[in-house]
Structures are given as structure tokens and as C-alpha cells.
Amino acid sequence: MSIDHHPSEERLLDYVSGGLGESWSLAVATHLALCPKCRNTVARLEAMGGGMMDAAEPATLADNSFDALWARLESEEDEADSMPAIAGHAGKIDLPEPLRSYVGGSVDALPWQNMGLGVRQLLIPTADQSTARLLCVAAGRPVPEHTHRGEEVTLVLQGAFRDSTGIYAAGDFQEADETVLHQPHAEKDRDCICLAVTDAPLKFRNLAFRLVQPFIGI
Template identity: 40%
Template sequence: MKPHHHLDSATLLGFSAGALPDAFSVVVAAHLEVCAHCRAQLARADRIGGQLLRQQEGVPLATGSREALMARLDADPVQLERAPMPEPSRGRADEDLLPASLRPYFGERYSSLRWRMIGPGVHHIRSRDVDDSHLMLLRTSAGRSIPMHSHGGNELTMILRGAYDDSLGHFGAGDVADLDCDVEHQPVTAPGVPCICVAATDAPLRFRGWIARTLQPLFGL
């Protein structure tokens, strides 16, 4: 697995400093298990973040935007803890296993997941033990589209199985979509197999269509 879409530098700096919300840190860690490029960029972020923390003084700010995450890098190092470096994937023999970073929140095996339908061909699972933002698994049948939407805040999505296409390109297993409130898109899953993603958000999505907006409160998206 060689991802082609990677984490934003601000996200890596926030992860390095321990400034990301828990849900976002989980998705970052899952991507780092399979992406040598982002592990190398994380090592660079560690060096940059360490220099900033030594040179600056301040108070941690509330998370919820890229600007806030970057500002938290100026906080007192006593108040921020370095996120643990995920172990790289070694080519799991058991394809039924979820990435190690996701197992505490969803369980160990794909075959044991208990999906909840939220629309035709679309299912999700809310995580457990994440309080500061939303972390979920999404499974979308092959050849289906998600309603056009933008984001009230930030969204970080990693593709675990299958693939989708949108205005930003083709996203396959291991890729991440690191999005902010300026992005509007409509993912369309590739033919063949369902697309399974893990996603973190810090604000509700903004759907363009009235049907999706009407149903949105029922599913907490």
C-alpha cells in the first residue's frame, strides 16, 4: 500500500505537538501506519515543533480550526504531550484486522463490525471513548455517491478499503483527505467493492440538498 494523498503539514505539526483533537489523532495514527512519506514528514515536524516550543511562550487555544492548531504550537511545552509515534504496518497477514490505531475505538475485525444504515447503501459506526470531536467508520456501497457537501470545520478521512473519486482526485486505500471548510465535494465510490473509510470531524457537515439536510440531525453528521 503506497498512499498518494497525504496529511497537511499543519495536521502533522498539530499531531507532533499533541494539539489535535483525539479523533483527528486517531486517523493520523492510522495513516502513519501505512505511509512512509508522512512518517518522514512527522519526523521533520517534530524538529520544527520542538524549536517553536523552545522559542515561544503562550497558552493553549481551543481546537477546531487549522489556525488554532498552529497557534497551539506556541504553547508551554509542559502543557502539551507528544503523541506516540505509530508503528508502521508490516503487511498484515490477516486482512480482516482493522489498523491497530483504530481497534480501541471500533474493535479488531471488519467481520465483527455492527453497521447502522443511514441511507441507501450507506452505513456508519460511531466510535467509543472519543469526546472532543466525532470519529466514525463509513461504509458506502460500490458505485454510489455521497450528497454534495462542505464542512462546518475540518474533516480528516482515511480510506481503508475500496476507493472513491471526487473533484480532488482518486482516493484509494491508505489515502487521506485532509479538508477544511473551504472544500465542497461529492465523493463517488468506485465500482467493485464497498468503500470503507474512517473519518474525524469537529463540526457538522453542510449538505447542499434539502433531503440530506432534513435527515442530518437523525444521524449526527
């Protein structure tokens, strides 16, 4: 699996420091299950955090500035690329952990809610105020064009989608906010299944879609 889009450095740092809510942690942790590069980064951040906690001298803490930390991480990134991925997605997909613990392992057995327009969703209960859901967009179909009142992250689990910012395939992690107006299209060859986390309802351009929004829970 070739993964081109990763969580931001800030988000990985928040993940390591325990600063992310459950929904966002679920998305990051599931990406980590698929991405050896980010697993490697997180492992080194955790080691670095432990080292900083152990440092008794204030001078030692100053030496470990985050600029220096990221310079060091970036210089070591090449070796991470050679690590094997945990899950392969050539045929029928098995959902990776920790997502699997929330919804079960088999995509075919999921109790999808049909939203019309070729889109199905499955809401995932989490303890924080954000919303986590699986989305399945039929091959070749668009998701209605929308912006965000807050943040949205999308982790592709099967198939691929494209929008004005690029192509996202299995394992890719997209981060969007209120400045991004996008209309993702599932690629033609396969239904696209994603884990999406939002901290506020999406804002659709289409008035009809906005009217039914409260009833379908997107």
C-alpha cells in the same frame, strides 16, 4: 500500497506537538500506521523538537527555523519511499492501530448503523468535541453532495473513492474545509470504508437528507 495523499505539514506538526484533539490524532496516527513516508517525517520532527528543547543558546534556536526544517525534511523524503508499509490491503482488511483499539480488528464484525442510500456508519466515541466515525459506502454509490461548516479529514481503509479533487485509495488522507463542495463516489469494484473526522455537522445540499440528518447523527 501506494499512498498519494498525506496530512498537511501543519497537521503533522500539530500532531507531534500534541496540539490535536483525540479524533484528529486518531486519524493521523492511523494514517501513520499505513504510511512510512509520514512516519519518517514525524520521527524526524520529534527528533528536531527534542533537539530544540535541549538547545540552551537562543542563537541555536534561531538556526532551527521551520523553513530550514522543512527544506531539510523535503530533501530527505526520497529515502522514506523505500520503507515497507506495515499493513497490506490486498484481500480482506484488518484495521490498523490505533483505530483497531477503538472499534476492534475485524471489519465484518462491526455493529454498523444503516443510514440508507448505500451508506453505513459507526460512530467512534472520543473525548473531544469533534466526531469520528467509520463510513462504509457501497461500491459505485455516492455520498450525498455536501460542504463543511468546519474541517473534515477522511482516511481510506478499504476500496477507493473519487470526487472533483481526485481519487483516494487505501491509506490516502483527504483534508477538506468549508470551501470544498464535493460528492465522493465509491469506486465500482469494492465497498469503500473510511475513517472520517469532522468538527461540525456536514451541510447537505439535498433538503430531504438535511431533514433526516438530526436522526441519523451525521
